[in-house]
Amino acid sequence: MLTDWQAIDRAIDTKLESTLAELGRLCAQPSVSAQGLGMQECAGLVAEMLRARGFDTKVLSTDGHPVVFAERSGRGDRTLLLYNHYDVQPAEPLELWTTPPFEPSRRDGQLFARGVSDDKGHIQCRLAALDAFLEVEGELPCSVKFVIEGEEEVGSVHLPEFVQRHAKLLAADACLWEFGEINHEGTPIQDAGMRGICYVELSVETATRDSHSGMSGSIFPNAAWRLVWALRTLKGSDEMIRLPGFYDRVVPPTARDLGLLEQLPDPSDHFREFYGIKRYLKGIESGLDLMREQVFVPTCTICGLTAGYQGPGSKTVLPARASAKVDFRLVPDQRPSEVLEQLRAHLDGEGFPDVEIRELGSEPPARTDPDDPFLQLVVNSAVEVYGVPQLISPMVGGSGPNHAFIHGLGVPVATAGIGYPGSNTHAPNENIVIENFVRGARHTARVLGYFGAGAALP
């Protein structure tokens, strides 16, 4: 069957207002996983939206928030798995929102709400593409499965186990990832892989209560000092991470990877301007050097420090407790579990057995081959919507549960979506540009159509 793309695009346009109204209702339902806010209600709402489209839908329990699974058969023998999440980041700080985060507001061609981009807009965008097929062709161009989890914003803690347990149910030929975006030049981007992460809280307790520094400063152990001394053994100002064996499994980028990086726009000026960065680490200035360092090198980042008195002015207190949030970003083939072991061994070896490690989230790194046929299908079908193919980013610096799909289910994972550099995900005034939403729906429709028609897959 030859799809009439003009008819599909018209159908997306015709239904746009009701699509956005449905997205508004979805965003008006809070679903803050970190705060346990509205999770069951939102899972139920998402399930209703899928059932209304003829999907066989289940709300499956996990040890955390439930997962919505839905499937509907389509033409041909291929199945596309769509991974999304219905949970959102906390809305705080509320005072920085122009309009309330859970009261969707449309202005200047944008829609504002917590989760409207990450990730409810992506769910809705996919439904818009599916609706168009059902309207124009009366059926889906391929079989479609949705797996929509409720813990992406808290590290997808239970998803890998869920995917493993339900491997048969989730079986598919390829997977479209929960996000996708255009860059600041308006060019669509294909994110072909993600770094892993090992996020820990390091904490020290040296007493059962704080004490007056005048009384105790020269005789009591100080938790803040212990923490500072322990942290500084992890990484020095040369940026080399000092855990034993940390770099052993690092696979350097291939010539193909570097070639792809070279085609991406240089972000160095944007970073300088937007973040006020005066110099990059290791004396790097721009271009390929910067982009290679940004994604193909593992990191050790202090994300937070807490100890003692933090208010205005002075308080002479010797802290009994101190803690740091630290994330390690990992590249293939590093493993979070090994890094945890290396961290414990390192701290013990450096004389810090008193520094406790609490794991707050781990995801192994994973990549899809940039030349994988499905990924290439997504890349090239973008031409019909954006006028250019997606630019392939061989790996991004962030992390997600893609390992469970790429290595667990054995499917290629590709990205296509509605994000843009101003979308303020994880921040106040999260928004989508409605024009981007329409283009995302059109692109998603092409991916579904060509995938169902058997294009470009082996």
Add this chain to the structure above:
Amino acid sequence: MLTDWQAIDRAIDTKLESTLAELGRLCAQPSVSAQGLGMQECAGLVAEMLRARGFDTKVLSTDGHPVVFAERSGRGDRTLLLYNHYDVQPAEPLELWTTPPFEPSRRDGQLFARGVSDDKGHIQCRLAALDAFLEVEGELPCSVKFVIEGEEEVGSVHLPEFVQRHAKLLAADACLWEFGEINHEGTPIQDAGMRGICYVELSVETATRDSHSGMSGSIFPNAAWRLVWALRTLKGSDEMIRLPGFYDRVVPPTARDLGLLEQLPDPSDHFREFYGIKRYLKGIESGLDLMREQVFVPTCTICGLTAGYQGPGSKTVLPARASAKVDFRLVPDQRPSEVLEQLRAHLDGEGFPDVEIRELGSEPPARTDPDDPFLQLVVNSAVEVYGVPQLISPMVGGSGPNHAFIHGLGVPVATAGIGYPGSNTHAPNENIVIENFVRGARHTARVLGYFGAGAALP
């Protein structure tokens, strides 16, 4: 004139209820210097209390909160200066108070209120002693000057300059300090000196906004890492402070000092139990070693650390700003201004010119000779009230503006008062034991009487 001490003590007892009622009114007037709460009102109230006793009283302005100055002539040619403060610590956390902090409550022989010990109870205790003389003898046994400041709880920022400017007005032969206490064995203590302090906030800014650690972790400078690396250059786990020249002016304790320390009760078991300390620094276990280290060694204490995300769970943020509160406790003859210079030079030399130093309060160390006649008068007159002389602590670990009096006015400073280990100063449920108040008033009366009579002064 020979004072009838039984009559004086009876007068204190007889007037006790009205004395405590007046103290209650004083404590009911909030005067939180850090929050600018009720300061003018409290200064006015204190001035009224002094005028009611025939003191020539002025409320003198400073660049901060005003100082109440009052004087009244007495017998003989000696003048005793009484240093106190009418400001109190913030009452927060309010939820930990059994009764509201500014609604004085009497129960089980105690009086509870913010400031009831530190320092309003001490003001009232001195008034009780003066009242008794006026009642029994119709005059004061010596000339008395009060200097009652409003910024002790915020580092006495403007007091040294005030004392210098008003040196003639404040001229006296000796000074009784704002506090005094019994230890956990009930023995009165004489604090013959205080360490100095140099309290700073160190801060680093590496960008104009936080960034996502996945995006920036390997290329952006991290303010938290800069701070950790800078801090660790200040002091290593050997506890030696690495500022150039930091120890040059340190005067070691004399044999007399060590002899006095040896007479003090060993605090090591109390610290282990109350603070849950498992080991003291430098392998010290107890006794003289611990007490000498506690007060005669300068310190560098991290009082607080702040950077990035500090809430529950994980947030993958690379902090643009990080800061630490650090106090240096100084021993004679170290100078806060020199330590500030050493700190700047050290940070620059270690490659941290980007670490900013903000001074939040400085007080030089100062001591009164333990064998000074006035101090000995205060020590020995305690026998008549407590049955034993005060134990002399040659120096305490904390800090205060005594340098302005000892070295600025050239007067010996001694302590006598109503504090005890359970008084919860600077904490919820601050209180005095009324029995301690009465003994403090009786002791203060002896100090005034013997001082006026010319006892034991050269």
